[in-house]
Amino acid sequence: MADRAGPTQAPPGQRRVLAALALAQFICSFAGSNMNVMINDISKDLDTTVQGVQVAITVFLLVMAALMIPGGKLTDRYGRKRCFVVGLVVYAVGALLSAAAPGLGVLILGNSILEGVGTALLIPPVYILTTLLYRDLTSRARAFGIIMALGGIGAAAGPLIGGLITTAISWRAAFVFQALVIAVIVWLSRRIEDPLPPDPTRSFDTTGAILSAAGLVLVVMGILAADNNIWLMIALIVLGVLVLAWFFRSARAKEEAGQEPLLSLSLFRNRTSNLGLVTQNVQWLLLMGTSFTVAAYLQVVRGYDAIQTGVIFTAATLGLLASSLSAEALARRRSQRTLIMTGFVVSVVGVAVLVGLVGGYSTAWAFVPGLLLIGLGLGVMLTPSVNVVQSAFPEEQQGEISGLSRSVSNLGSSFGTAIAGTILVSGLSKGAYAAAMITLAVIGLGGLAAAALLPRKPGGPATRDTPATAPGTHA
Structure with a gap:
């Protein structure tokens, strides 16, 4: 807590803490999308259907969304670091159980339930600790930028990494990979010090x-x-x-x-935060909905294998990486509202380009321009949306708002997979694919409308020491 170094000279200890928090967000986002390229492999190996795998993916995202608010609240009672570490352990057990799953039921228990519960425990502390450890606006912008970049990359690169592992070894090895990354995070988290002491007397x-x-x-x-x-x-x-x-x-x-x-209703009296939550929900709906739709179409309709599907998704990953890592520079030039609106416009245009080119050309290259634009758009707006919400409340409410924020984002992921997946499984064809993507684009326009209502210069205390936001800043 005493370490308030600027973004250019963070001590090694704090860099390791940030690495642990960012990797945690990466692996949880990765888990939400990497199974998309394993649809055929898992369904054949476990003697199930595409819809069965979709249910497993959606239940994982849903468990995260449903338990994120309680998970955030538990951090106040038991401490942020303790919840973080316990969540990592539960997640690792779920990953290893998934790797050994003999059938869909065990896969749902390991991946959907245990990994979902673990994520709900470990993700709220990531955002609470970042908000509390990085008090000044510039360092917080960089920290959140790194975390959101790795989160977005985890979701976008999940198909590629999952495809590589599945093709080279097995889909089961992808879950072992998750457990290994968790082990690295546990080692890095040794240096995390909880800025606020836990309060065992807090009711639940x-x-x-x-x-x-x-x-x-x-x-x-x-x-x-x-x-x-x-x-x-x-x-x-x-x-x-x-x-x-x-x-x-x-x-x-x-x-x-x-x-x-469990949740103070005063959180919903902040108009700026409410609008920010809407944009978060729609962003992750777009990201996960697009990932599931395109991955299912490539494998089931066009017959691509896991590695081919993952390679095509590289375009979205590169776009998201480029824009996310530019978060700090963009924040200095443009307001949060402008960045979020720009992100939605670019993403919706990307969906239109994707549908148009794929409908007119059979080559795999037809996917690249649209996915690249979607990745660029999402990378531009993921970070400022988080900062709009987190920075609107003082530190004593960070547990609640972090849980609510992550719940809303993961609910968006659940909606994206459920909505797009439901359209696809009703008739896996070019028509169903286009209908799913168009539906996502229309919802994206709703997110754009919410972003347009954000104030040009939002404000509100993020901590007792510093103002939450300033023109052109975000985290």
């Missing part, structure tokens, strides 16, 4: 945790049911909305009674 709203998780699960499962039974879809979504309404009513009642709810 168990009822709120159950209601929030159940509501989110029902909504996403409703989307997944769309291709089987429209009435079941409507029933699940309506039930999910009702359960979430029950959750918010319970939280309000606890606040009025002077008790501490």
Whole structure:
């Protein structure tokens, strides 16, 4: 906490801490997308279907989204570093179990459940620790830029890395790779010092945790049911909305009674943060929805193997890498609002280019321009959206807002995979592929509208020491 070095001269110890936090975000994002290129291999090896693998992927993203808010809240009670390390261990156990899975059920237990739970425990501390350890705006911008860059690269490069490992060895080796990276992160995290002491007396709203998780699960499962039974879809979504309404009513009642709810409703009174959460949700919906759609189309429709699919995704990875690593420089020249709006425009144009070229040409090169633009657009806006939200609240609320922020982002990932996947499995053809991508683009326009409503010069305390934002800064 005492280390407030600027972005140009961070001590070796703090660099190792940042490396641990960034690698944690990388491996969790990687886990959400690398299975996309293993669809055929896993379905054949485990004697299941493409839809079965889609369910495993979506449940992983959904477990993260459903448990991220409780995970963020637990950091206040048990400490940020402890939750981080426990989450890493649970994740590693899940990865190893997935590697040895004899069937889809065990894969869902290891990958979807245990890795999902581990991620929900370890990701909120990444954002809380970064916000608290990097107090000045410039160093925080660089730190968040590195973390979001590796997160975006993990999601975009997941298909390539997963494809290489699957082709060279086996899809099971990809999970062993995850466990090895976790071991490196645990070693690096030895030097992490929790800036705030844990408070064991903090209450935990168990009822709120159950209601929030159940509501989110029902909504996403409703989307997944769309291709089987429209009435079941409507029933699940309506039930999910009702359960979430029950959750918010319970939280309000606890606040009025002077008790501490799982999520303080005051978090939703910040208009700038609310808009930032919407943009985060749509960004990850675009990223994961595009990844699943393109990967499924390449393998199931065009018959490409895992390595070929991964190589095509390199265009998105390079675009995202280039724009994410320019986060600090871009932040000095343009406001957060401008960067987020630009990112959405470039991403939506990228989807249009992708659909147009792939529809007109059979060559694999037709995917490159569109994926490159999508990667560039996402890389431009991922970091400022995080900073808009995190920097809007003081340090005593970082546990809550970090959990909410990551839950909203992972819910976007779940929606992206569920929506696009549901359209695809209803009829894997060029028509279904185009329909899925167009749907993602339309939702992207909704994100653009939310970004346009952001204030040009947002403000609000990120810590007790420094202002949250300044024109042209982000993290």
